Amino acid sequence: MTTVSLTVNGQSVTKDIDPRTLLVQLLREHLRLTGTHVGCDTSQCGACVVHVNGVSVKSCTMLAAQCEGAFVTTIEGIAEGGRLHPMQEAFREHHGLQCGYCTPGMIMSAIDIVNRKGTALDEATVRHELEGNICRCTGYHNIVKAVIAGAEAMGGGMRQAAE
Amino acid sequence: MAVTSIGARVARKEDHRFITGKGQYVDDINRPGQAHAVFVRSPHAAATIKRIDISAARKMPGVVGVLTGEDLAADKIGGLICGWMIHSKDGSPMKAGAHPALAQGKVRYVGDHVAVVIAETLLQAKDAAEAVVVDYAVEKPVVDVASALAKGAPAVHAEAPDNRVFSWHLGDKAATDAAFARAKHVTSLDIVNNRLIPNAMEPRAAVGDYDSGNDAFTLYTTSQNPHVARLVLSAFIGVAPEHKLRVIAPDVGGGFGSKIFIYAEETVCVWAAKKVGRPVKWTSDRTEAFLSDAHGRDHVTKAELAMDENGRILALRASTKANLGAYLSTFASSVPTYLYAPLLSGQYDIPAIYAEVDGVYTHTAPVDAYRGAGRPEATFVVERLVEVAARQLGQDPAKFRARNYIRNFPHQTPVIMAYDAGDYHASLKKALELADYKGFARRKRESARRGKLRGIGFSSYIEACGIAPSAAVGSLGAGVGLWESAEVRVNPIGTVEVLTGSHSHGQGHETTFAQLVSDRLGIPIENVSIVHGDTDKVQMGMGTYGSRSGAVGMSAIAKALDKVIAKGRKVAAHVLEAAEGDIEFKDGKFTVAGTDRSAGFGDIALQAYIAHKFNGQELEPGLKEGAFYDPTNFTFPAGVHICELEVDPQTGDVRIEKWTAVDDFGVIINPLIVEGQVHGGIAQGVGQALHEGAVYDPVTGQLVTASYMDYRMPRAEDLPSFVVDTTVTPCPSNPLGIKGCGEAGAIAAPAAVVNALTDAVGHEDVPMPATPQALWRACQKAPRLMAAE
Ligand code: FES
Numbered sequence: 001m002t003t004v005s006l007t008v009n010g011q012s013v014t015k016d017i018d019p020r021t022l023l024v025q026l027l028r029e030h031l032r033l034t035g036t037h038v039g040c041d042t043s044q045c046g047a048c049v050v051h052v053n054g055v056s057v058k059s060c061t062m063l064a065a066q067c068e069g070a071f072v073t074t075i076e077g078i079a080e081g082g083r084l085h086p087m088q089e090a091f092r093e094h095h096g097l098q099c100g101y102c103t104p105g106m107i108m109s110a111i112d113i114v115n116r117k118g119t120a121l122d123e124a125t126v127r128h129e130l131e132g133n134i135c136r137c138t139g140y141h142n143i144v145k146a147v148i149a150g151a152e153a154m155g156g157g158m159r160q161a162a163e
Numbered sequence: 164m165a166v167t168s169i170g171a172r173v174a175r176k177e178d179h180r181f182i183t184g185k186g187q188y189v190d191d192i193n194r195p196g197q198a199h200a201v202f203v204r205s206p207h208a209a210a211t212i213k214r215i216d217i218s219a220a221r222k223m224p225g226v227v228g229v230l231t232g233e234d235l236a237a238d239k240i241g242g243l244i245c246g247w248m249i250h251s252k253d254g255s256p257m258k259a260g261a262h263p264a265l266a267q268g269k270v271r272y273v274g275d276h277v278a279v280v281i282a283e284t285l286l287q288a289k290d291a292a293e294a295v296v297v298d299y300a301v302e303k304p305v306v307d308v309a310s311a312l313a314k315g316a317p318a319v320h321a322e323a324p325d326n327r328v329f330s331w332h333l334g335d336k337a338a339t340d341a342a343f344a345r346a347k348h349v350t351s352l353d354i355v356n357n358r359l360i361p362n363a364m365e366p367r368a369a370v371g372d373y374d375s376g377n378d379a380f381t382l383y384t385t386s387q388n389p390h391v392a393r394l395v396l397s398a399f400i401g402v403a404p405e406h407k408l409r410v411i412a413p414d415v416g417g418g419f420g421s422k423i424f425i426y427a428e429e430t431v432c433v434w435a436a437k438k439v440g441r442p443v444k445w446t447s448d449r450t451e452a453f454l455s456d457a458h459g460r461d462h463v464t465k466a467e468l469a470m471d472e473n474g475r476i477l478a479l480r481a482s483t484k485a486n487l488g489a490y491l492s493t494f495a496s497s498v499p500t501y502l503y504a505p506l507l508s509g510q511y512d513i514p515a516i517y518a519e520v521d522g523v524y525t526h527t528a529p530v531d532a533y534r535g536a537g538r539p540e541a542t543f544v545v546e547r548l549v550e551v552a553a554r555q556l557g558q559d560p561a562k563f564r565a566r567n568y569i570r571n572f573p574h575q576t577p578v579i580m581a582y583d584a585g586d587y588h589a590s591l592k593k594a595l596e597l598a599d600y601k602g603f604a605r606r607k608r609e610s611a612r613r614g615k616l617r618g619i620g621f622s623s624y625i626e627a628c629g630i631a632p633s634a635a636v637g638s639l640g641a642g643v644g645l646w647e648s649a650e651v652r653v654n655p656i657g658t659v660e661v662l663t664g665s666h667s668h669g670q671g672h673e674t675t676f677a678q679l680v681s682d683r684l685g686i687p688i689e690n691v692s693i694v695h696g697d698t699d700k701v702q703m704g705m706g707t708y709g710s711r712s713g714a715v716g717m718s719a720i721a722k723a724l725d726k727v728i729a730k731g732r733k734v735a736a737h738v739l740e741a742a743e744g745d746i747e748f749k750d751g752k753f754t755v756a757g758t759d760r761s762a763g764f765g766d767i768a769l770q771a772y773i774a775h776k777f778n779g780q781e782l783e784p785g786l787k788e789g790a791f792y793d794p795t796n797f798t799f800p801a802g803v804h805i806c807e808l809e810v811d812p813q814t815g816d817v818r819i820e821k822w823t824a825v826d827d828f829g830v831i832i833n834p835l836i837v838e839g840q841v842h843g844g845i846a847q848g849v850g851q852a853l854h855e856g857a858v859y860d861p862v863t864g865q866l867v868t869a870s871y872m873d874y875r876m877p878r879a880e881d882l883p884s885f886v887v888d889t890t891v892t893p894c895p896s897n898p899l900g901i902k903g904c905g906e907a908g909a910i911a912a913p914a915a916v917v918n919a920l921t922d923a924v925g926h927e928d929v930p931m932p933a934t935p936q937a938l939w940r941a942c943q944k945a946p947r948l949m950a951a952e
């Protein structure tokens with residue numbers, strides 16, 4: 001057993017864990033944050049994407065013990081004060097999800113894309129940047145639309161519209 | 164709050180929980196005291212088990228139990244079943260070998276279930292599974308149909324010594340042969356429909372729970388049809404009687420057919436829960452999913468089309484060998500037979516059709532329904548034949564199709580189906596315009612200038628959905644009826660719960676079904692909840708597959724809503740003091756005809772429960788109605804998909820430049836959701852055509868493509884945005900006019916892609932999946948084309 005202390009969605013947590021525990025297992029099994037999913041065993045699908053210190057990470061590919069002192073954000077932590085994150089809103093608005101299984105990872109990746117590439121995204125960029133996220137349901141068409149719209153909203157488009 | 168009507172493009176009600184990480188999938192469910200199961204799987208494709216030694220595993224830390232096929236047999240737990248009886252040409256029933264949930268003496272594919280290890284934690288179970296010692300006598304496997312049917316091939320099951328499960332046929336052989344004899348032109352093709360692995364993003368999972376106080380079981384499982392699972396686990400496998408077995412399929416992360424079936428793992432989890440006295444949880448990892456989820460397709464076909472001197476189709480003939488894998492999965496036998504051959508008429512008026520299909524055992528994972536199930540295979544045969552025939556006759560492929568389209572409905576094909584409605588010319592016309600077919604030659608020249616090969620390909624598909632009239636499928640061998648049930652519970656304040664036997668695993672039923680209720684009852688969509696996926700809540704149902712939930716499931720809801728309105732009218736007559744015959748219901752209000760006296764739906768619901776205004780002996784209090792709806796026919800969605808692409812002859816790389824889809828799904832409840840279904844279907848069809856293919860090593864029987872590193876899933880960059888449009892001929896065979904939309908894309912797409920690729924490279928020799936390597940090879944065959952431009 002080993003002990004790990006970190007901040008998840010703004011809350012400090014300390015857990016005793018088997019040293020083999022992956023970050024995704026810590027989140028799902030120890031913290032019951034089941035919004036982060038596991039879709040593969042080869043770091044390919046992106047269902048498990050979370051942010052560690054503000055950067056997107058496949059949580060199936062990182063040991064929980066590596067997160068000592070880190071700030072982790074999961075899908076459960078991006079809505080603020082009962083208000084959905086613009087990227088969440090965009091996925092709903094544009095029907096960017098069907099079964100919902102890939103969705104948390106998609107949204108977390110999408111926010112990371114915006115953080116890196118800015119709020120004015122074109123289709124080719126979004127498609128290229130989503131290479132680490134697999135969706136079997138949507139054919140990506142509406143995910144791409146949602147990411148572009150969500151990026152725009154993150155840049156202030158939606159806030160203006162809403163106010 | 165407003166009514167949300169049929170046809171409204173509204174965002175989904177269910178999305179909030181998914182976008183906030185609050186979905187409840189099976190792996191998110193944990194029961195107090197739960198232990199974890201890991202399956203010991205066969206590393207060999209074919210072997211006799213000489214001995215299983217579990218003594219070391221039992222002693223490993225945390226181990227709660229180690230169970231094998233012997234324990235299963237001792238408890239008289241029956242084998243897994245195939246629910247569709249197929250008879251061979253000679254009238255004999257199909258030859259099915261036993262399918263135990265844990266191997267008994269033999270293993271028949273890599274990943275076959277040998278034993279289960281249950282421990283306190285998953286890691287402990289994994290460690291202990293490594294300590295189970297199995298002594299195998301390894302045998303020679305057969306993995307493809309040709310080697311399985313070769314003389315002297317090892318038999319997968321003793322029951323089928325030549326590995327032929329059935330030798331089935333459909334249609335009039337004599338009439339078809341006669342038509343071929345007088346044909347002016349015959350087009351022949353050898354077609355391989357590649358084997359696919361469904362890959363819903365949520366892997367299968369199960370939690371079995373046993374309540375000894377009530378001697379009752381609960382199974383949480385990733386199922387598209389929890390009631391069918393309960394029926395099979397109860398009546399055939401014998402885990403528990405139905406009233407002692409609750410099956411819950413909560414949020415399910417995609418199915419595409421692969422979660423219809425009743426598998427070994429679920430069966431073992433629910434049985435083992437009693438055996439070890441603990442809830443037992445199993446979650447598939449992706450490698451296990453590749454190995455043990457039922458695969459799809461895998462046909463080898465010789466197909467021929469006969470035409471007269473004017474290019475009119477006279478007859479079609481197909482001979483197919485279908486790989487069924489090592490065991491018959493739940494609906495395996497129906498897929499290459501009744502879900503395949505009856506679709507071989509496509510959209511065309513073909514006077515004579517004859518198909519023969521051999522179902523073949525091999526040492527591979529069981530093969531069963533995968534999105535489209537039989538219909539993509541049929542469409543691929545028809546649409547490749549038609550395209551090649553047009554090319555060989557020097558005719559425009561669009562015109563050739565139009566010339567042979569069925570014009571008059573209803574239309575009886577020579578292979579069972581009676582198409583009820585359609586307008587194939589309308590879809591083609593719209594698709595040609597949207598695709599700018601006229602401008603294609605110019606675009607092709609422009610590509611050639613850049614050293615690229617541009618191609619265009621059509622797929623004029625038809626499918627049979629809304630499965631199906633129970634008596635009809637019964638006469639074809641189905642073990643179940645294919646009706647659907649609904650119950651509409653109106654609460655005293657006028658909100659509504661609808662219990663449906665359909666199951667949503669991405670299709671958006673919580674929205675579309677609520678739209679129907681909102682539209683019919685005139686109440687806000689927010690006031691409607693859809694309940695599904697729990698056998699303790701919904702009495703019975705047949706689940707979701709074959710694009711049946713709209714056409715069949717919603718028809719059942721419509722029927723129950725009619726009964727609610729009829730009862731409401733009776734109550735309203737008392738409340739409004741008028742004759743029942745004078746009460747009209749419209750826009751959420753009961754009105755006395757010709758007056759302004761009316762009462763809202765919610766008021767009447769309350770009156771129905773208070774029951775002060777009528778005599779409870781004459782009119783029952785309450786407002787709750789149920790219905791079972793048995794369809795009168797299949798439904799026949801159809802459409803035209805056009806794929807335009809560019810091949811780089813230097814690298815074999817392909818880019819889809821434009822995808823145009825015009826589908827006729829009949830009446831559409833929510834276009835947003837329907838379009839999403841089309842997009843997803845196309846992506847899977849493109850996946851089949853360009854990327855995906857399950858490969859077994861022919862010598863060892865190992866699955867070579869058992870991870871996302873080896874099995875190429877379509878990614879965002881592989882696909883364009885799609886142009887999706889519709890034409891509408893309402894379906895006359897159900898009260899809502901719905902045809903179904905879930906599988907269209909997957910059915911249409913492969914032929915459209917391959918027709919475009921073969922157009923681009925200038926010959927027909929392009930396999931699926933058309934990987935860059937395969938395409939580069941194909942380009943080497945036709946250098947003349949590049950020089951010609
Ligand atoms: S689960 Fe992490 S990439 Fe698939």
Ligand code: FES
Nearest residue numbers: 098099102135137
């Ligand atoms: S919505 Fe189902 S996998 Fe993406």
